[in-house]
Amino acid sequence: xxxxxxxxxxxxxxxxxxxxxxxxxxxxxxxxxxxxxxxxxxxxxxxxxxxxxxxxxxxxxxxxxxxxxxxxxxxxxxxxxxxxxxxxxxxxxxxxxxxxxxxxxxxxxxxxxxxxxxxxxxxxxxxxxxxxxxxxxxxxxxxxxxxxxxxxxxxxxxxxxxxxxxxxxxxxxxxxxxxxxxxxxxxxxxxxxxxxxxxxxxxxxxxxxxxxxxxxxxxxxxxxxxxxxxxxxxxxxxxxxxxxxxxxxxxxxxxxxxxxxxxxxxxxxxxxxxxxxxxxxxxxxxxxxxxxxxxxxxxxxxxxxxxxxxxxxxxxxxxxxxxxxxxxxxxxxxxxxxxxxxxxxxxxxxxxxxxxxxxxxxxxxxxxxxxxxxxxxxxxxxxxxxxxxxxxxxxxxxxxxxxxxxxxxxxxxxxxxxxxxxxxxxxxxxxxxxxxxxxxxxxxxxxxxxxxxxxxxxxxxxxxxxxxxxxxxxxx
Ligand SMILES: NC(=O)C1=CN([C@@H]2O[C@H](COP(=O)(O)OP(=O)(O)OC[C@H]3O[C@@H](n4cnc5c(N)ncnc54)[C@H](O)[C@@H]3O)[C@@H](O)[C@H]2O)C=CC1
Ligand SMILES: C[N+](C)(C)CC(=O)CC(=O)[O-]
Numbered sequence: 001x002x003x004x005x006x007x008x009x010x011x012x013x014x015x016x017x018x019x020x021x022x023x024x025x026x027x028x029x030x031x032x033x034x035x036x037x038x039x040x041x042x043x044x045x046x047x048x049x050x051x052x053x054x055x056x057x058x059x060x061x062x063x064x065x066x067x068x069x070x071x072x073x074x075x076x077x078x079x080x081x082x083x084x085x086x087x088x089x090x091x092x093x094x095x096x097x098x099x100x101x102x103x104x105x106x107x108x109x110x111x112x113x114x115x116x117x118x119x120x121x122x123x124x125x126x127x128x129x130x131x132x133x134x135x136x137x138x139x140x141x142x143x144x145x146x147x148x149x150x151x152x153x154x155x156x157x158x159x160x161x162x163x164x165x166x167x168x169x170x171x172x173x174x175x176x177x178x179x180x181x182x183x184x185x186x187x188x189x190x191x192x193x194x195x196x197x198x199x200x201x202x203x204x205x206x207x208x209x210x211x212x213x214x215x216x217x218x219x220x221x222x223x224x225x226x227x228x229x230x231x232x233x234x235x236x237x238x239x240x241x242x243x244x245x246x247x248x249x250x251x252x253x254x255x256x257x258x259x260x261x262x263x264x265x266x267x268x269x270x271x272x273x274x275x276x277x278x279x280x281x282x283x284x285x286x287x288x289x290x291x292x293x294x295x296x297x298x299x300x301x302x303x304x305x306x307x308x309x310x311x312x313x314x315x316x317x318x319x320x321x322x323x324x325x326x327x328x329x330x331x332x333x334x335x336x337x338x339x340x341x342x343x344x345x346x347x348x349x350x351x352x353x354x355x356x357x358x359x360x361x362x363x364x365x366x367x368x369x370x371x372x373x374x375x376x377x378x379x380x381x382x383x384x385x386x387x388x389x390x391x392x393x394x395x396x397x398x399x400x401x402x403x404x405x406x407x408x409x410x411x412x413x414x415x416x417x418x419x420x421x422x423x424x425x426x427x428x429x430x431x432x433x434x435x436x437x438x439x440x441x442x443x444x445x446x447x448x449x450x451x452x453x454x455x456x457x458x459x460x461x462x463x464x465x466x467x468x469x470x471x472x473x474x475x476x
Pocket of ligand 1: 030031032035083094113132
Protein backbone atom coordinates (compact mmCIF):
# COMPACT_ATOMS: atom_id res chain seq x y z
CA UNK A 1 0.00 0.00 0.00
CA UNK A 2 1.17 3.53 -0.74
CA UNK A 3 0.51 6.79 1.11
CA UNK A 4 1.44 10.25 -0.16
CA UNK A 5 2.23 13.03 2.30
CA UNK A 6 1.81 16.54 0.93
CA UNK A 7 3.67 18.89 3.29
CA UNK A 8 6.32 17.16 5.38
CA UNK A 9 6.69 19.45 8.39
CA UNK A 10 6.05 18.56 12.04
CA UNK A 11 2.78 16.73 11.26
CA UNK A 12 3.51 15.46 7.74
CA UNK A 13 6.79 13.97 9.04
CA UNK A 14 4.88 12.23 11.83
CA UNK A 15 2.32 10.82 9.37
CA UNK A 16 5.16 9.61 7.12
CA UNK A 17 6.72 7.74 10.05
CA UNK A 18 3.38 6.23 11.15
CA UNK A 19 2.63 4.80 7.67
CA UNK A 20 6.23 3.77 6.93
CA UNK A 21 6.75 1.88 10.20
CA UNK A 22 3.48 0.04 9.60
CA UNK A 23 4.74 -1.31 6.28
CA UNK A 24 3.32 1.27 3.85
CA UNK A 25 5.38 2.83 1.04
CA UNK A 26 5.45 6.58 1.57
CA UNK A 27 5.91 9.29 -1.10
CA UNK A 28 6.57 12.85 0.06
CA UNK A 29 6.12 16.18 -1.68
CA UNK A 30 7.37 19.29 0.12
CA UNK A 31 9.07 22.27 -1.60
CA UNK A 32 11.28 22.98 1.45
CA UNK A 33 14.91 22.10 0.47
CA UNK A 34 15.45 20.94 4.09
CA UNK A 35 12.42 18.62 4.06
CA UNK A 36 14.38 15.39 3.51
CA UNK A 37 16.72 16.12 6.44
CA UNK A 38 13.89 17.17 8.77
CA UNK A 39 11.71 14.18 7.92
CA UNK A 40 14.74 11.89 8.29
CA UNK A 41 15.19 13.18 11.86
CA UNK A 42 11.51 12.68 12.72
CA UNK A 43 11.58 9.13 11.31
CA UNK A 44 14.77 8.34 13.28
CA UNK A 45 12.95 9.37 16.48
CA UNK A 46 9.92 7.31 15.46
CA UNK A 47 12.04 4.19 14.80
CA UNK A 48 13.36 4.54 18.33
CA UNK A 49 9.95 5.03 19.94
CA UNK A 50 7.05 3.35 18.12
CA UNK A 51 8.30 -0.29 18.17
CA UNK A 52 8.90 0.07 21.92
CA UNK A 53 5.12 0.16 22.44
CA UNK A 54 4.78 -3.36 21.09
CA UNK A 55 5.78 -6.85 22.24
CA UNK A 56 5.61 -7.98 18.63
CA UNK A 57 7.45 -6.74 15.55
CA UNK A 58 5.57 -4.36 13.28
CA UNK A 59 5.55 -5.26 9.55
CA UNK A 60 8.82 -4.62 7.66
CA UNK A 61 9.22 -0.90 6.89
CA UNK A 62 7.93 0.34 3.52
CA UNK A 63 9.97 2.38 1.01
CA UNK A 64 10.34 6.16 1.48
CA UNK A 65 10.60 8.40 -1.61
CA UNK A 66 10.83 12.16 -2.09
CA UNK A 67 9.30 13.86 -5.13
CA UNK A 68 9.60 17.27 -6.75
CA UNK A 69 6.30 16.78 -8.58
CA UNK A 70 3.17 16.55 -6.41
CA UNK A 71 1.18 14.52 -8.97
CA UNK A 72 3.95 11.91 -9.12
CA UNK A 73 3.88 11.54 -5.33
CA UNK A 74 0.09 11.19 -5.30
CA UNK A 75 -0.27 8.76 -8.21
CA UNK A 76 -1.16 5.20 -7.11
CA UNK A 77 -1.69 6.15 -3.44
CA UNK A 78 -4.49 4.61 -1.39
CA UNK A 79 -4.23 7.52 1.07
CA UNK A 80 -3.06 11.12 0.55
CA UNK A 81 -2.55 13.25 3.64
CA UNK A 82 -2.49 17.02 3.13
CA UNK A 83 -0.36 18.61 5.86
CA UNK A 84 0.49 22.07 4.52
CA UNK A 85 0.35 25.14 6.81
CA UNK A 86 -2.99 26.13 8.32
CA UNK A 87 -4.20 28.74 5.83
CA UNK A 88 -7.42 28.18 3.90
CA UNK A 89 -6.08 29.83 0.73
CA UNK A 90 -3.14 27.38 0.60
CA UNK A 91 -5.36 24.36 1.31
CA UNK A 92 -7.67 25.55 -1.51
CA UNK A 93 -4.69 25.55 -3.87
CA UNK A 94 -3.26 22.19 -2.79
CA UNK A 95 -6.41 20.05 -2.37
CA UNK A 96 -7.67 20.41 -6.00
CA UNK A 97 -4.15 19.57 -7.26
CA UNK A 98 -4.16 16.43 -5.09
CA UNK A 99 -7.67 15.48 -6.27
CA UNK A 100 -6.63 15.83 -9.93
CA UNK A 101 -3.81 13.28 -9.51
CA UNK A 102 -5.57 10.89 -7.10
CA UNK A 103 -7.51 7.77 -8.09
CA UNK A 104 -11.32 7.58 -7.62
CA UNK A 105 -11.01 5.52 -4.41
CA UNK A 106 -8.07 7.39 -2.91
CA UNK A 107 -8.80 8.80 0.54
CA UNK A 108 -7.72 12.41 0.80
CA UNK A 109 -7.25 13.43 4.43
CA UNK A 110 -6.47 16.92 5.67
CA UNK A 111 -4.53 17.41 8.91
CA UNK A 112 -6.28 20.76 9.49
CA UNK A 113 -6.51 21.68 13.15
CA UNK A 114 -9.65 23.74 12.76
CA UNK A 115 -11.18 24.09 9.28
CA UNK A 116 -14.45 22.31 8.56
CA UNK A 117 -14.82 19.94 5.55
CA UNK A 118 -17.36 22.34 3.99
CA UNK A 119 -14.70 25.09 4.08
CA UNK A 120 -11.88 22.86 2.82
CA UNK A 121 -13.95 21.48 -0.07
CA UNK A 122 -15.36 24.83 -1.23
CA UNK A 123 -13.61 24.30 -4.58
CA UNK A 124 -15.43 21.00 -5.21
CA UNK A 125 -12.91 18.56 -3.69
CA UNK A 126 -13.89 15.60 -1.46
CA UNK A 127 -11.29 15.61 1.31
CA UNK A 128 -12.15 14.53 4.84
CA UNK A 129 -10.59 16.05 7.94
CA UNK A 130 -8.14 13.53 9.43
CA UNK A 131 -6.80 15.55 12.35
CA UNK A 132 -3.93 13.87 14.22
CA UNK A 133 -1.96 14.74 17.36
CA UNK A 134 1.72 15.37 17.74
CA UNK A 135 3.68 13.03 17.73
CA UNK A 136 1.54 11.35 15.08
CA UNK A 137 3.66 8.17 15.21
CA UNK A 138 2.87 7.60 18.92
CA UNK A 139 -0.49 9.19 19.75
CA UNK A 140 -3.41 7.17 18.35
CA UNK A 141 -6.21 9.76 18.05
CA UNK A 142 -7.33 10.95 14.61
CA UNK A 143 -10.52 13.04 14.41
CA UNK A 144 -12.37 12.18 11.21
CA UNK A 145 -14.91 14.68 9.87
CA UNK A 146 -16.77 14.61 6.57
CA UNK A 147 -18.55 12.20 4.22
CA UNK A 148 -19.76 9.24 6.28
CA UNK A 149 -18.79 6.48 3.82
CA UNK A 150 -15.30 7.93 3.28
CA UNK A 151 -14.80 8.35 7.03
CA UNK A 152 -15.79 4.69 7.58
CA UNK A 153 -13.21 3.52 4.99
CA UNK A 154 -10.64 5.88 6.46
CA UNK A 155 -11.31 4.54 9.96
CA UNK A 156 -10.49 0.96 8.86
CA UNK A 157 -7.19 2.06 7.35
CA UNK A 158 -6.27 4.07 10.44
CA UNK A 159 -6.97 1.09 12.73
CA UNK A 160 -4.65 -0.96 10.53
CA UNK A 161 -1.79 1.42 11.32
CA UNK A 162 -2.49 1.38 15.04
CA UNK A 163 -4.53 4.60 15.29
CA UNK A 164 -7.83 5.42 17.00
CA UNK A 165 -10.30 7.07 14.60
CA UNK A 166 -12.89 9.24 16.33
CA UNK A 167 -15.69 10.13 13.92
CA UNK A 168 -16.99 13.61 14.71
CA UNK A 169 -20.81 13.63 14.35
CA UNK A 170 -21.20 17.22 13.11
CA UNK A 171 -18.64 19.54 11.58
CA UNK A 172 -17.57 22.36 13.89
CA UNK A 173 -14.59 24.73 13.95
CA UNK A 174 -11.60 23.03 15.61
CA UNK A 175 -13.40 19.65 15.89
CA UNK A 176 -13.52 18.21 19.46
CA UNK A 177 -10.06 17.99 20.98
CA UNK A 178 -8.76 21.32 19.67
CA UNK A 179 -11.76 23.10 21.18
CA UNK A 180 -10.77 21.67 24.55
CA UNK A 181 -7.10 22.47 24.03
CA UNK A 182 -7.94 25.98 22.87
CA UNK A 183 -9.91 26.61 26.07
CA UNK A 184 -6.93 25.59 28.22
CA UNK A 185 -4.53 27.55 25.99
CA UNK A 186 -6.59 30.76 26.26
CA UNK A 187 -6.75 30.50 30.04
CA UNK A 188 -3.01 29.83 30.18
CA UNK A 189 -2.22 32.92 28.06
CA UNK A 190 -4.35 35.04 30.40
CA UNK A 191 -2.61 33.66 33.48
CA UNK A 192 0.82 34.55 32.05
CA UNK A 193 -0.24 37.95 30.68
CA UNK A 194 -1.82 38.93 34.01
CA UNK A 195 1.33 37.88 35.89
CA UNK A 196 -0.52 35.17 37.85
CA UNK A 197 1.77 32.33 36.74
CA UNK A 198 4.81 31.67 34.57
CA UNK A 199 4.83 29.20 31.66
CA UNK A 200 6.76 26.81 33.90
CA UNK A 201 4.25 27.08 36.78
CA UNK A 202 1.37 26.39 34.40
CA UNK A 203 3.16 23.32 33.03
CA UNK A 204 3.77 22.07 36.60
CA UNK A 205 0.06 22.48 37.41
CA UNK A 206 -0.74 20.21 34.46
CA UNK A 207 1.96 17.54 34.69
CA UNK A 208 1.79 17.13 38.47
CA UNK A 209 -1.95 16.47 38.46
CA UNK A 210 -4.65 16.48 35.84
CA UNK A 211 -2.39 15.67 32.88
CA UNK A 212 -1.73 12.25 34.39
CA UNK A 213 -5.41 11.74 35.21
CA UNK A 214 -6.61 12.67 31.74
CA UNK A 215 -4.33 10.17 29.96
CA UNK A 216 -6.07 7.24 31.57
CA UNK A 217 -9.68 8.31 32.24
CA UNK A 218 -10.34 11.56 30.43
CA UNK A 219 -12.52 14.28 31.95
CA UNK A 220 -15.94 12.81 32.73
CA UNK A 221 -14.86 9.50 34.24
CA UNK A 222 -12.32 11.39 36.37
CA UNK A 223 -15.00 13.78 37.67
CA UNK A 224 -17.46 10.94 38.27
CA UNK A 225 -14.97 9.56 40.80
CA UNK A 226 -14.50 13.06 42.24
CA UNK A 227 -18.21 13.03 43.16
CA UNK A 228 -17.47 10.33 45.73
CA UNK A 229 -19.91 7.48 46.25
CA UNK A 230 -22.79 9.63 44.93
CA UNK A 231 -20.92 9.95 41.62
CA UNK A 232 -21.62 12.49 38.89
CA UNK A 233 -24.85 13.91 40.32
CA UNK A 234 -23.08 14.94 43.50
CA UNK A 235 -20.13 16.30 41.55
CA UNK A 236 -22.47 18.43 39.42
CA UNK A 237 -24.37 19.66 42.47
CA UNK A 238 -21.17 20.69 44.21
CA UNK A 239 -19.34 22.33 41.31
CA UNK A 240 -22.25 23.36 39.06
CA UNK A 241 -22.59 26.80 40.73
CA UNK A 242 -18.99 27.59 39.68
CA UNK A 243 -20.33 27.96 36.13
CA UNK A 244 -21.80 31.27 37.24
CA UNK A 245 -18.66 32.38 39.05
CA UNK A 246 -15.73 34.12 37.35
CA UNK A 247 -13.69 30.93 37.04
CA UNK A 248 -12.95 31.38 33.36
CA UNK A 249 -12.18 34.17 30.91
CA UNK A 250 -12.79 32.01 27.87
CA UNK A 251 -14.30 34.40 25.34
CA UNK A 252 -12.46 37.37 26.78
CA UNK A 253 -9.39 36.69 24.60
CA UNK A 254 -6.04 38.37 25.37
CA UNK A 255 -4.91 40.70 22.60
CA UNK A 256 -2.54 38.84 20.26
CA UNK A 257 0.39 41.26 19.84
CA UNK A 258 4.23 41.28 19.90
CA UNK A 259 4.23 41.97 23.62
CA UNK A 260 2.28 38.75 24.33
CA UNK A 261 4.46 36.70 21.93
CA UNK A 262 7.68 38.01 23.53
CA UNK A 263 6.37 37.42 27.05
CA UNK A 264 5.42 33.78 26.35
CA UNK A 265 8.48 33.03 24.19
CA UNK A 266 10.98 34.50 26.69
CA UNK A 267 9.47 32.52 29.60
CA UNK A 268 9.44 29.38 27.47
CA UNK A 269 13.13 29.96 26.55
CA UNK A 270 14.00 30.37 30.23
CA UNK A 271 12.07 27.19 31.03
CA UNK A 272 13.27 24.87 28.25
CA UNK A 273 15.77 26.71 26.04
CA UNK A 274 18.69 24.68 27.40
CA UNK A 275 17.48 21.67 25.39
CA UNK A 276 17.19 21.36 21.60
CA UNK A 277 13.80 20.57 20.05
CA UNK A 278 15.07 17.09 19.01
CA UNK A 279 16.21 16.43 22.61
CA UNK A 280 12.80 17.52 23.90
CA UNK A 281 11.12 15.29 21.32
CA UNK A 282 13.12 12.26 22.49
CA UNK A 283 12.34 13.01 26.15
CA UNK A 284 8.64 13.37 25.28
CA UNK A 285 8.69 10.14 23.24
CA UNK A 286 10.35 8.13 26.03
CA UNK A 287 7.80 9.42 28.54
CA UNK A 288 4.84 8.80 26.23
CA UNK A 289 6.06 5.26 25.47
CA UNK A 290 6.41 4.56 29.21
CA UNK A 291 2.91 5.85 29.92
CA UNK A 292 1.24 4.01 27.05
CA UNK A 293 3.06 0.81 28.03
CA UNK A 294 1.73 1.22 31.59
CA UNK A 295 -1.79 1.62 30.15
CA UNK A 296 -1.45 -1.60 28.12
CA UNK A 297 -1.89 -3.65 31.27
CA UNK A 298 -5.44 -2.40 32.03
CA UNK A 299 -6.25 -1.74 28.39
CA UNK A 300 -7.17 1.88 29.28
CA UNK A 301 -7.03 4.62 26.64
CA UNK A 302 -4.08 4.46 24.25
CA UNK A 303 -2.83 1.24 25.93
CA UNK A 304 -5.96 -0.58 24.73
CA UNK A 305 -5.43 0.67 21.17
CA UNK A 306 -1.86 -0.69 21.08
CA UNK A 307 -2.98 -4.04 22.48
CA UNK A 308 -5.78 -4.40 19.92
CA UNK A 309 -3.41 -3.49 17.10
CA UNK A 310 -0.81 -5.96 18.32
CA UNK A 311 -3.40 -8.78 18.44
CA UNK A 312 -4.33 -8.03 14.81
CA UNK A 313 -0.73 -8.32 13.56
CA UNK A 314 -0.09 -11.38 11.33
CA UNK A 315 0.68 -14.76 12.91
CA UNK A 316 4.33 -15.37 13.73
CA UNK A 317 4.84 -18.53 11.61
CA UNK A 318 7.81 -20.95 11.64
CA UNK A 319 11.55 -20.94 11.12
CA UNK A 320 13.63 -24.06 10.43
CA UNK A 321 10.74 -26.35 11.40
CA UNK A 322 10.31 -24.62 14.79
CA UNK A 323 7.53 -22.29 15.88
CA UNK A 324 8.41 -18.59 16.19
CA UNK A 325 7.34 -17.68 19.70
CA UNK A 326 8.65 -14.09 19.81
CA UNK A 327 9.23 -11.58 17.03
CA UNK A 328 9.85 -8.03 18.23
CA UNK A 329 12.06 -5.00 17.89
CA UNK A 330 14.51 -4.39 20.72
CA UNK A 331 13.48 -1.24 22.65
CA UNK A 332 16.11 1.26 23.81
CA UNK A 333 15.00 0.54 27.37
CA UNK A 334 16.40 -2.99 26.99
CA UNK A 335 19.94 -1.65 26.45
CA UNK A 336 22.51 -0.73 29.09
CA UNK A 337 25.68 1.33 29.67
CA UNK A 338 27.62 -1.07 27.42
CA UNK A 339 25.47 0.00 24.45
CA UNK A 340 23.82 -3.39 23.90
CA UNK A 341 20.89 -5.44 25.17
CA UNK A 342 21.32 -6.04 28.86
CA UNK A 343 21.71 -9.68 30.01
CA UNK A 344 18.36 -9.66 31.84
CA UNK A 345 16.42 -9.11 28.64
CA UNK A 346 17.83 -12.27 27.01
CA UNK A 347 15.89 -14.07 29.72
CA UNK A 348 12.89 -11.75 29.29
CA UNK A 349 12.72 -12.66 25.58
CA UNK A 350 12.93 -16.37 26.47
CA UNK A 351 10.31 -15.95 29.18
CA UNK A 352 7.92 -14.32 26.66
CA UNK A 353 8.64 -17.27 24.32
CA UNK A 354 7.73 -19.73 27.09
CA UNK A 355 4.47 -17.82 27.72
CA UNK A 356 3.64 -18.03 24.02
CA UNK A 357 4.47 -21.75 23.93
CA UNK A 358 2.23 -22.33 26.95
CA UNK A 359 -0.61 -20.66 25.01
CA UNK A 360 0.13 -22.93 22.02
CA UNK A 361 -0.38 -26.08 24.11
CA UNK A 362 -3.54 -24.77 25.76
CA UNK A 363 -1.90 -23.62 29.00
CA UNK A 364 -2.51 -19.90 28.39
CA UNK A 365 -4.23 -17.29 30.61
CA UNK A 366 -7.55 -19.23 30.90
CA UNK A 367 -5.75 -22.39 32.05
CA UNK A 368 -3.77 -20.38 34.59
CA UNK A 369 -6.93 -18.61 35.81
CA UNK A 370 -8.42 -22.08 36.38
CA UNK A 371 -5.59 -22.88 38.80
CA UNK A 372 -2.83 -24.63 36.84
CA UNK A 373 0.41 -23.40 35.37
CA UNK A 374 4.08 -24.14 34.71
CA UNK A 375 6.83 -22.86 37.02
CA UNK A 376 10.43 -22.45 35.81
CA UNK A 377 12.93 -24.41 37.90
CA UNK A 378 16.12 -23.92 35.87
CA UNK A 379 17.53 -21.72 33.07
CA UNK A 380 20.81 -21.88 31.20
CA UNK A 381 21.60 -18.86 29.01
CA UNK A 382 24.40 -18.77 26.42
CA UNK A 383 25.21 -15.20 25.36
CA UNK A 384 26.66 -15.77 21.88
CA UNK A 385 26.46 -12.27 20.41
CA UNK A 386 25.55 -8.67 21.25
CA UNK A 387 22.02 -7.52 20.43
CA UNK A 388 21.32 -3.83 19.75
CA UNK A 389 18.38 -1.42 20.10
CA UNK A 390 16.02 -1.39 17.13
CA UNK A 391 17.04 -4.88 15.91
CA UNK A 392 14.31 -7.33 14.96
CA UNK A 393 14.70 -10.22 17.38
CA UNK A 394 13.12 -13.60 16.68
CA UNK A 395 12.85 -16.49 19.13
CA UNK A 396 12.18 -20.09 18.08
CA UNK A 397 11.23 -22.72 20.65
CA UNK A 398 12.03 -26.43 20.55
CA UNK A 399 10.61 -29.04 22.90
CA UNK A 400 13.43 -31.22 24.24
CA UNK A 401 11.14 -33.16 26.58
CA UNK A 402 7.46 -32.94 27.41
CA UNK A 403 6.23 -35.85 29.47
CA UNK A 404 4.54 -35.98 32.85
CA UNK A 405 5.14 -32.84 34.89
CA UNK A 406 8.20 -31.80 32.85
CA UNK A 407 8.43 -29.21 30.11
CA UNK A 408 11.98 -28.83 28.78
CA UNK A 409 12.36 -26.06 26.18
CA UNK A 410 15.28 -24.85 24.07
CA UNK A 411 14.81 -21.25 22.92
CA UNK A 412 17.08 -19.79 20.24
CA UNK A 413 17.33 -15.98 19.93
CA UNK A 414 18.01 -14.94 16.32
CA UNK A 415 19.25 -11.65 14.85
CA UNK A 416 17.24 -10.13 11.99
CA UNK A 417 19.84 -11.49 9.51
CA UNK A 418 19.21 -15.05 10.70
CA UNK A 419 22.40 -15.50 12.78
CA UNK A 420 22.19 -16.94 16.27
CA UNK A 421 22.57 -14.45 19.15
CA UNK A 422 21.80 -16.63 22.19
CA UNK A 423 20.21 -19.81 23.45
CA UNK A 424 18.14 -20.21 26.60
CA UNK A 425 17.42 -23.71 27.90
CA UNK A 426 14.48 -23.77 30.30
CA UNK A 427 13.14 -26.50 32.51
CA UNK A 428 9.62 -26.06 33.87
CA UNK A 429 7.40 -28.14 36.11
CA UNK A 430 3.64 -28.24 35.88
CA UNK A 431 2.20 -26.82 39.12
CA UNK A 432 -1.11 -26.77 40.94
CA UNK A 433 -1.59 -23.11 41.87
CA UNK A 434 -3.73 -23.95 44.92
CA UNK A 435 -1.22 -26.30 46.61
CA UNK A 436 1.87 -24.68 44.98
CA UNK A 437 3.16 -28.22 44.34
CA UNK A 438 4.07 -29.92 41.09
CA UNK A 439 1.25 -31.85 39.46
CA UNK A 440 0.31 -33.56 36.19
CA UNK A 441 -1.15 -31.35 33.44
CA UNK A 442 -4.67 -31.79 32.14
CA UNK A 443 -4.95 -34.36 29.35
CA UNK A 444 -5.53 -31.76 26.60
CA UNK A 445 -2.31 -29.97 27.56
CA UNK A 446 -0.36 -33.23 27.99
CA UNK A 447 -1.52 -34.44 24.55
CA UNK A 448 -0.67 -31.17 22.80
CA UNK A 449 2.74 -31.15 24.44
CA UNK A 450 3.43 -34.76 23.46
CA UNK A 451 2.59 -33.88 19.86
CA UNK A 452 5.07 -30.97 19.81
CA UNK A 453 7.72 -33.14 21.50
CA UNK A 454 7.31 -35.86 18.83
CA UNK A 455 7.54 -33.26 16.04
CA UNK A 456 10.80 -31.83 17.47
CA UNK A 457 12.40 -35.10 18.57
CA UNK A 458 14.63 -35.56 15.52
CA UNK A 459 15.70 -31.94 15.17
CA UNK A 460 19.27 -31.03 16.19
CA UNK A 461 19.74 -29.01 19.40
CA UNK A 462 23.43 -28.03 19.42
CA UNK A 463 24.33 -26.19 22.59
CA UNK A 464 21.60 -27.78 24.70
CA UNK A 465 22.56 -29.70 27.85
CA UNK A 466 25.61 -27.52 28.61
CA UNK A 467 26.72 -26.42 32.07
CA UNK A 468 28.53 -23.28 33.25
CA UNK A 469 32.26 -23.29 32.41
CA UNK A 470 32.01 -26.19 29.96
CA UNK A 471 34.58 -25.84 27.15
CA UNK A 472 33.59 -25.98 23.49
CA UNK A 473 34.65 -29.29 21.97
CA UNK A 474 36.22 -29.16 18.51
CA UNK A 475 33.82 -30.41 15.84
CA UNK A 476 34.53 -34.01 14.73
N1 LIG B 1 1.86 21.31 14.71
C1 LIG B 1 0.84 20.74 15.34
O1 LIG B 1 0.85 20.59 16.58
C2 LIG B 1 -0.34 20.24 14.58
C3 LIG B 1 -0.65 20.69 13.30
N2 LIG B 1 -1.71 20.19 12.61
C4 LIG B 1 -2.05 20.64 11.28
O2 LIG B 1 -1.14 20.07 10.33
C5 LIG B 1 -0.93 20.95 9.23
C6 LIG B 1 0.57 21.20 9.09
O3 LIG B 1 1.06 21.78 10.28
P1 LIG B 1 2.59 21.62 10.73
O4 LIG B 1 3.12 20.34 10.29
O5 LIG B 1 2.62 22.00 12.15
O6 LIG B 1 3.26 22.78 9.87
P2 LIG B 1 4.79 22.91 9.45
O7 LIG B 1 5.01 24.35 9.17
O8 LIG B 1 5.68 22.21 10.42
O9 LIG B 1 4.86 22.10 8.07
C7 LIG B 1 4.21 22.48 6.90
C8 LIG B 1 5.01 21.94 5.72
O10 LIG B 1 4.30 22.19 4.52
C9 LIG B 1 5.23 22.53 3.53
N3 LIG B 1 4.54 23.24 2.47
C10 LIG B 1 4.26 24.57 2.37
N4 LIG B 1 3.61 24.80 1.21
C11 LIG B 1 3.45 23.61 0.59
C12 LIG B 1 2.86 23.20 -0.63
N5 LIG B 1 2.28 24.07 -1.45
N6 LIG B 1 2.90 21.89 -0.96
C13 LIG B 1 3.49 20.98 -0.15
N7 LIG B 1 4.08 21.32 1.01
C14 LIG B 1 4.05 22.62 1.38
C15 LIG B 1 6.27 23.36 4.27
O11 LIG B 1 7.51 23.39 3.54
C16 LIG B 1 6.38 22.61 5.59
O12 LIG B 1 7.40 21.63 5.55
C17 LIG B 1 -1.75 22.20 9.55
O13 LIG B 1 -2.98 22.12 8.90
C18 LIG B 1 -1.93 22.13 11.07
O14 LIG B 1 -3.09 22.79 11.52
C19 LIG B 1 -2.47 19.16 13.13
C20 LIG B 1 -2.19 18.66 14.39
C21 LIG B 1 -1.16 19.21 15.22
C1 LIG C 1 -2.00 23.72 18.41
N1 LIG C 1 -2.75 22.84 17.52
C2 LIG C 1 -4.06 23.42 17.34
C3 LIG C 1 -2.04 22.83 16.22
C4 LIG C 1 -2.77 21.53 18.15
C5 LIG C 1 -3.38 20.41 17.40
O1 LIG C 1 -4.02 20.56 16.37
C6 LIG C 1 -3.28 19.02 17.96
C7 LIG C 1 -2.13 18.72 18.88
O2 LIG C 1 -1.29 17.88 18.52
O3 LIG C 1 -2.08 19.27 19.97
